[in-house]
Amino acid sequence: MHDKNNDLPWFDLCTTEVYTNPYPTFEKMREHRVCRINKDRFYALTRFEDCKEALRNYENFSSTSYTSFLYPDWVPEICRSDLFMLSEDPPEHTVHRNILRQAFGRSAIERLREIVAPVATSLVADIQPDVPINLVEKFTLPFVGTAVAEMMGTNGLQNYEAIKKWLTILEKISTTRPSDEELEALTVIAHEQRELFKTILAERKRVPTDDIPGQLVAAEVDGKHLSDEEFFSALELLARAGFETTLHAISHAIMELAERPPLLASIVEDHSLIPKFVDELLRYQVTGPCIFRMTRKPVEVGDITIPANSRVAVLVGSANRDSDQFENAEAFDIYRPNNANSISFGFGVHKCIGSALGKMELCVALETLFSRFRRVTVHNINWCPTYMVRGVHDLHATFTE
Numbered sequence: 001m002h003d004k005n006n007d008l009p010w011f012d013l014c015t016t017e018v019y020t021n022p023y024p025t026f027e028k029m030r031e032h033r034v035c036r037i038n039k040d041r042f043y044a045l046t047r048f049e050d051c052k053e054a055l056r057n058y059e060n061f062s063s064t065s066y067t068s069f070l071y072p073d074w075v076p077e078i079c080r081s082d083l084f085m086l087s088e089d090p091p092e093h094t095v096h097r098n099i100l101r102q103a104f105g106r107s108a109i110e111r112l113r114e115i116v117a118p119v120a121t122s123l124v125a126d127i128q129p130d131v132p133i134n135l136v137e138k139f140t141l142p143f144v145g146t147a148v149a150e151m152m153g154t155n156g157l158q159n160y161e162a163i164k165k166w167l168t169i170l171e172k173i174s175t176t177r178p179s180d181e182e183l184e185a186l187t188v189i190a191h192e193q194r195e196l197f198k199t200i201l202a203e204r205k206r207v208p209t210d211d212i213p214g215q216l217v218a219a220e221v222d223g224k225h226l227s228d229e230e231f232f233s234a235l236e237l238l239a240r241a242g243f244e245t246t247l248h249a250i251s252h253a254i255m256e257l258a259e260r261p262p263l264l265a266s267i268v269e270d271h272s273l274i275p276k277f278v279d280e281l282l283r284y285q286v287t288g289p290c291i292f293r294m295t296r297k298p299v300e301v302g303d304i305t306i307p308a309n310s311r312v313a314v315l316v317g318s319a320n321r322d323s324d325q326f327e328n329a330e331a332f333d334i335y336r337p338n339n340a341n342s343i344s345f346g347f348g349v350h351k352c353i354g355s356a357l358g359k360m361e362l363c364v365a366l367e368t369l370f371s372r373f374r375r376v377t378v379h380n381i382n383w384c385p386t387y388m389v390r391g392v393h394d395l396h397a398t399f400t401e
């Protein structure tokens with residue numbers, strides 16, 4: 001019998017054109033309910049409703065193979081976290097998510113705001129007006145790196161800088177194959193970071209605290225606490241999930257505002273527009289355009305049956321530009337009534353647990369930058385060379401008071 005799957009169109013997403021601007025390719029992909037990417041390696045879903053359904057239906061689309069998508073062979077063993085609940089399905093996922101939820105209350109976010117806001121203020125004070133800077137180096141990396149390091153409870157520990165170093169290198173290797181020397185350096189740093197996590201754990205066991213690691217140690221579900229390995233894995237997930245996403249989202253915010261001086265002028269005058277801007281930004285520019293799943297059984301999508309054990313890329317970056325869901329989807333409109341309904345934070349049981357935290361960091365960054373500066377010009381962008389992360393390694397820009 002003729003297998004329709006052999007006729008599915010495939011799209012090459014590993015091109016500089018796509019890294020720079022994937023949206024024209026996503027538009028072509030949305031003409032098909034199911035297609036394939038990168039020479040038949042994955043099936044891909046591109047339309048809003050199909051992507052949302054795949055994220056909702058963990059019985060058909062499992063997360064358990066997540067790490068197999070993330071780690072190419074050359075990533076050293078010590079850097080291969082199992083990513084805790086991100087690579088689990090219910091019921092295991094539910095137990096771990098409930099533990100993390102206990103550590104992620106509103107008070108944790110408010111406490112972090114009090115810590116990161118002065119960091120943003122001091123970094124912005126160091127930016128020279130009318131002098132080009134690499135914003136990633138001068139602002140986003142230290143700002144988000146500090147937020148993550150604080151979230152992980154490294155405050156006051158001597159090797160506070162180690163986490164930032166570790167995250168910076170991890171961020172690089174997730175998008176580019178490093179040199180052998182860099183890989184060696186990464187292994188050393190990953191070991192140092194594990195020692196740091198052990199110190200954090202030992203301290204929280206000795207003296208209970210109400211920060212996130214302290215709450216992870218104390219958390220109990222059905223009379224069970226996290227094992228030491230689970231504690232490390234939870235901290236690694238938080239650090240990694242919270243770092244790259246927010247880092248790149250801040251760069252996107254600056255790029256979009258640089259292209260829209262009237263919108264920036266409105267935001268400079270009225271900071272209450274920032275949360276609306278952030279919601280539309282997250283719809284319009286997704287930092288993780290691709291969420292991976294594996295089919296547990298044959299799954300029908302329209303007239304195509306995706307076989308069991310197939311790798312499926314759920315292209316949320318495309319879904320958020322689906323005009324069946326968002327009218328005039330290619331336009332950037334902060335007054336769009338449903339921009340908060342995008343699936344940038346995922347959907348269903350894995351929906352981002354740090355969404356409020358990520359939005360808070362974005363708002364603090366923008367409020368601080370645009371309390372001092374009124375204009376920004378972008379000169380040069382060095383995009384991450386991967387379709388899995390939509391972000392920049394460098395963003396050269398000039399701010400004007």
Ligand code: HEM
Nearest residue numbers: 085086238241242245246249344345346350352353354358
């Ligand atoms: C703009 C910023 C962010 C974006 C766009 C984002 C996006 C996402 C997405 C799409 C998922 C779902 C993954 C999936 O279904 O497989 C997710 C999950 C997750 N995010 Fe975020 N995230 C952001 C910020 C953060 C922050 C600041 C944290 C905090 C530490 C965080 C922690 C997590 C965790 C722990 C999960 C796993 C949830 C689970 O498996 O149940 N994220 N995020």
